[in-house]
Amino acid sequence: MGAAIFFWSNALDQGFTRDDHCGLPEAFRQADLPALAAREGTPLYVYAAPAIRQRVRALREALSGLDAGIRYAVKANGNGAVLRLLAEEGAGADIVSGGELERALRAGIAAADIVFSGVGKSDAEIALALDVGIGRFNIESRAELDAIQRIAAARGVTAVASVRINPDVDAMTHAKISTGKAENKFGVSIAEARAWFDAKAQWPDVRLDGLHMHIGSQLLSLDPVREALARMAAFWKELAAAGHAIASIDVGGGLGVRYREGEQAPDAREYADAIRQALAGFGGRILVEPGRWLVAEAGIVLTRVLLEKHGQARRFLVLDAAMNDLLRPSLYDAWHDIVPLGAAAARESATYDVVGPVCETGDTFATARELPRCEAGDLVAILGAGAYGASMGSTYNSRPLPAEVLVDGDRYAVVRRRQSLDEMLSGEQPASDWRRT
Known part of the structure; x- marks a missing residue:
């Protein structure tokens, strides 16, 4: 060296x-x-490395008092040494491909601490994730839900899954990194998600007990986040009232950073406070998926x-x-x-x-x-x-x-x-x- x-x-x-x-x-x-x-x-x-550690520790401290887990968005920077550093700090992973799953596992991130997002998971990727015991799928379409049911049934295992809802909130970011509006390819409407929960007996090998959202990247204002969290919270309460147990709420990521003079990035404590306020009374696990903000x-x-x-x-x-x-x-x-x-x-x-x-x-x-x-x-x-x-x-x-x-x-x-x-x-x-x- x-x-x-x-x-x-x-x-x-x-x-x-x-x-x-x-x-x-x-x-x-x-x-x-x-x-x-x-x-x-x-x-x-x-x-x-010290700067990355400082960020993950600041977020962990901001979330203290909540039953919360950090799931680093591997797509932001998948270098193995960076992933190992984050694993040492207790972070899990948010992945969107079989390759990112392998990266996370090789870096020492436990399969149970990995969530699998993305609109186009292949059968091979779903099978790999089930075989290693992935913590949770974030499901983005009926076709994907059906595929996970079919593959889980063939393997004799139960897949744990959250529905990614599209809250139709404008994240006020660049059009190419906005993911939470109705015209975006990500997630499903609240109406469709409601129908899935009401008919979940159709998928006996999928434990559908979570909600997920992600409205976009490089968010410099928390206002869209608060709006989306409010819609997520209202839906969680509606589902709970209907008898559907919700064990996990994944609020996504997207926190922005300062790229140029004059930009003001969100503060970790303000972000955590917004989550606390919106999800007050929720007794399950809260997940956050920062990527850019950490690295x-x-x-x-x-x-x-x-x-x-x-x-x-x-x-x-x-x-x-x-x-x-x-x-x-x-x-x-x-x-x-x-x-x-x-x-x-x-x-x-x-x-x-x-x-x-x-x-x-x-x-x-x-x-x-x-x-x-x-x-x-x-x-x-x-x-x-x-x-x-x-x-x-x-x-x-x-x-x-x-x-x-x-x-x-x-x-x-x-x-x-x-x-x-x-x-x-x-x-x-x-x-x-x-x-x-």
Whole structure:
């Protein structure tokens, strides 16, 4: 691993506080990022373990007094080392595929602490989840309910399940990450869910005793959450009055984070208080599914400037990171703070379109962004990249996947090595083995 190059201040207790001097989150302020980039190459994902621990502990403390469990949304960042860190802190997992189930299990998360969400579970995935003893399915359609019944009956087991209701609440977030409106593909209406509970004898091998919701991601206001919780609570009370025992209410996730100046992210205590108020009197288990809120601000991408290009109307800063490494700006028009490091930080400012080398106009991290003037070879940090960064990466343009490192105290570890070209191409072969269809 080499000599340690990281030193952390006691200010880590403040979590993701920004250092106004250099623009980096507190967790990265005293890290020798240029030395790390020189050693491990760029683009490079860097995650701060203490910052992740601080977030999960803050949420656990906020939920104290409730019979509540944290089910981390693996899709946000499925790196095995990150999952192991969260497992050590007592978090379970919210998964949406068989692959994420395997990741969670290999990281030491107990099957009983895993919930399986998602609108399109295959028979093979359902069977795997039943075989390992998954804690709960979040069911999103009648077809899925029928499939789970069929597969559970064939195995002689009982599946435990919650109905994901679609509360038809506008989460006031980006259209592509809104999941709780009637026109979205997720969940079922309260009317349909009511019919399932009334007819649950039709599915004798499915114990239907829970409710679930998730209205969207990157929520910066708790108002939609409160509205959705109120509808969930009213439905729970209606079902209880009708004689249906509800053992679990899963309130989903979606808490937003600060990506840019002026954004105010929800506070864990305010969120927990909203849950307490809405579900007062509920005697079962409450589950929460945070993803982004736990890891986004604990990750950065280190990348080098390849060149500065003066176009006819724009000034471009071309980085060695691209949309295949960090897709959010291209996919969602998402803002990420960009911080030049080293000598560049003290130079006069310039206005850039910050782009990558991929052959797509959409390969753009920022437009008309005012930054210190940069030169070829300068190191730049893209902030807020711990969630939906590496997990959404691809090898588009035949670009191997970047390395990922985890820093903790005075040490760091490579938690995913940089993919080689040979590794990227290893599954391909010439068309020499022809077979009849």
